Amino acid sequence: MAPGWIACALVAIDDDARYQLPPGARGARLQGRVALVTGGGSDGEFLGIGAATAILFAAQGARVGVVDVSPERAARTVQRISDLGGEGLVAEADVTDTLACARAADAVAERFGRLDVLVNNAAVSGGGTVVDIDEEEWERLLRVNLGGVMRMSRAAIPHLVRAGGGSVVHVSSIAGMRGLGTAAYAAAKGGVQALTADMAYSHGPEGIRVNCIVPGHLHTPMGFHGSAQTRQVRRQSGLLDREGDAWDAAWAALFLACDESRWITGVLLPVDAGTTATTHFAVRRRLGDV
Numbered sequence: 302m303a304p305g306w307i308a309c310a311l312v313a314i315d316d317d318a319r320y321q322l323p324p325g326a327r328g329a330r331l332q333g334r335v336a337l338v339t340g341g342g343s344d345g346e347f348l349g350i351g352a353a354t355a356i357l358f359a360a361q362g363a364r365v366g367v368v369d370v371s372p373e374r375a376a377r378t379v380q381r382i383s384d385l386g387g388e389g390l391v392a393e394a395d396v397t398d399t400l401a402c403a404r405a406a407d408a409v410a411e412r413f414g415r416l417d418v419l420v421n422n423a424a425v426s427g428g429g430t431v432v433d434i435d436e437e438e439w440e441r442l443l444r445v446n447l448g449g450v451m452r453m454s455r456a457a458i459p460h461l462v463r464a465g466g467g468s469v470v471h472v473s474s475i476a477g478m479r480g481l482g483t484a485a486y487a488a489a490k491g492g493v494q495a496l497t498a499d500m501a502y503s504h505g506p507e508g509i510r511v512n513c514i515v516p517g518h519l520h521t522p523m524g525f526h527g528s529a530q531t532r533q534v535r536r537q538s539g540l541l542d543r544e545g546d547a548w549d550a551a552w553a554a555l556f557l558a559c560d561e562s563r564w565i566t567g568v569l570l571p572v573d574a575g576t577t578a579t580t581h582f583a584v585r586r587r588l589g590d591v
């Protein structure tokens with residue numbers, strides 16, 4: 302199948318350039334590997350990080366279990382994988398449900414014969430300070446965004462061990478290191494970062510690497526706020542004067558999933574156009590505001 306045809310097929314489905322496979326996406330970095338991506342559906346009209354990651358992994362030869370609380374969204378991603386000539390499996394699971402996580406991991410391993418890579422991407426957003434957040438909302442965010450990482454890792458790691466080792470990639474957020482006024486989300490994402498080092502320590506001897514990408518303000522379903530002004534501020538909040546999208550995070554996940562990063566474990570990799578590498582003052586000065 303010619304790469305040009307692939308791009309056309311994807312555009313035909315969504316009529317949105319964002320759905321085009323990025324240049325160079327076809328390859329064999331994950332040939333023969335099996336991956337499971339949580340939150341692999343794409344919410345709404347934009348491609349999410351989980352969906353982009355699942356599609357990119359498939360374009361690199363992986364067979365991919367797409368886990369999502371929404372089977373319809375997961376099916377959409379699997380359809381895109383099939384359109385590329387790849388193999389995917391819809392595995393419906395709510396990451397707050399321990400048994401559902403185990404069933405999903407088992408189903409993917411059984412269907413494809415092994416499991417080598419886990420991407421813990423599923424999350425929900427939510428705002429509020431510690432003073433005004435509803436306690437149930439606090440619990441929900443921690444249960445999905447931090448507890449979900451623990452549950453799916455617990456379900457997947459025995460399969461990775463059986464495969465002789467593998468790679469776990471967590472998806473955190475710069476909200477876990479910088480204040481955004483989202484207390485529970487921040488606490489959960491900071492927890493995911495802490496878990497990265499701890500899991501890298503615990504599972505390194507089993508040949509399992511555990512790393513974490515830390516996305517900044519990306520143009521995705523969760524990060525999408527449509528006004529031209531917001532998009533301009535998003536572009537200017539980094540150092541590269543360009544807006545990032547789901548593919549930027551997916552490329553980082555691919556690197557951490559494949560053997561090219563075989564000596565890297567326990568790291569946090571910001572994918573944020575340098576947002577966390579500078580200060581607000583410096584950015585404002587650069588823009589001529591001060």
Ligand SMILES: NC(=O)c1ccc[n+]([C@@H]2O[C@H](COP(=O)([O-])OP(=O)(O)OC[C@H]3O[C@@H](n4cnc5c(N)ncnc54)[C@H](O)[C@@H]3O)[C@@H](O)[C@H]2O)c1
Pocket residue numbers: 339340341342343344348349350351368369370371374394395396397421422423424425445449472473474475515516517518519520521522523524525547
């Ligand atoms: N978009 C950004 O700017 C940004 C920035 C930093 C971090 N992130 C992180 O990136 C990841 C993906 O975000 P996105 O923007 O692609 O959003 P998204 O909404 O497209 O993806 C989240 C997916 O998770 C699924 N999901 C939600 N709750 C679930 C549950 N309980 N069980 C299973 N699946 C569930 C949703 O159905 C959805 O498909 C998240 O971890 C998010 O916190 C995003």
